[in-house]
Amino acid sequence: MDNINIVEWIGYIGSVIIAISLTMSSIIRLRWLNLLGASIFSTYGFIIGSMPVAFLNMFITMINIFYLVKMYSAKDFFKILQIKRIENRYLQFFLDYYAKDINKFFPGFCEKYLNQSFNNDELLCLLIIRNANVAGLFIGKKISDDEMQVEIDFATPEYRDFKTGRYIYRQNINFFEEMGIKKLITHSKNKAHLRYLNKMGFYEQKNQHTEKILVKQLVSQNNS
Structure with missing residues (x-):
């Protein structure tokens, strides 16, 4: 398997994880999977030199981190x-x-x-x-x-x-x-x-x- 195929697989894996995250009924699971998928897809964007893809998914990653911290620190009644x-x-x-x-x-x-x-x-x-x-x-x-x-x-x-x-x-x-x-x-x-x-x-x-x-x-x- 050459380097191009490996890079493509990184993109596919990130895309699949993001798609799976959208099927989650639990918001926390959705956030965690979406965080993982967006991180992988952001890495893919940097590797192929596509800055819009890289920075968009980096932004999505940070949003997921923000809401996960907020959810875990929130006090439930x-x-x-x-x-x-x-x-x-x-x-x-x-x-x-x-x-x-x-x-x-x-x-x-x-x-x-x-x-x-x-x-x-x-x-x-x-x-x-x-x-x-x-x-x-x-x-x-x-x-x-x-x-x-x-x-x-x-x-x-x-x-x-x-x-x-x-x-x-x-x-x-x-x-x-x-x-x-x-x-x-x-x-x-x-x-x-x-x-x-x-x-x-x-x-x-x-x-x-x-x-x-x-x-x-x-x-x-x-x-x-």
Whole structure:
């Protein structure tokens, strides 16, 4: 492969990464990929001597850096809203709107909800509010005095940067402790969701099922 072909490949790679970045639903992922693609394409512009291409993409790179710094340094406001009734109309709308995405991570959950296979007294149903927007949904079912099974822990595509999960499982542990919950149990077959659970402190429990059973022991910062 000669030098000309290598240079062309640099341009192709930069272009493809920029194109892929535009398909991201997460703004942070979009910014990171766009930053990488623009940096590569700017390098390509300098190599071939095209200053308009080089400086335009350098400018795009700096814009991405500016907004990434701004996003990572910004303080988000979180709040939990507890839904007392499983028949809540907004909850129904939320599940209908995100049904396809929810079923990727929690197969059959929406059908289970529609069939009313829940008992209101058994469930903890929470909407996670982030900067006045609904960022996620958590529904847990108490299966013993100190154990809760996570039925769904869903973050909307715009807020899949782990901050919502950290708020539930790290910063808000006292919410569960006040209910006497010491252990959370969940299961999943989805690789992306399993990675998320591992980051949130869940560990795999040995079992004979095809689905992986994961457990998180709740320890508040006051006791750690």
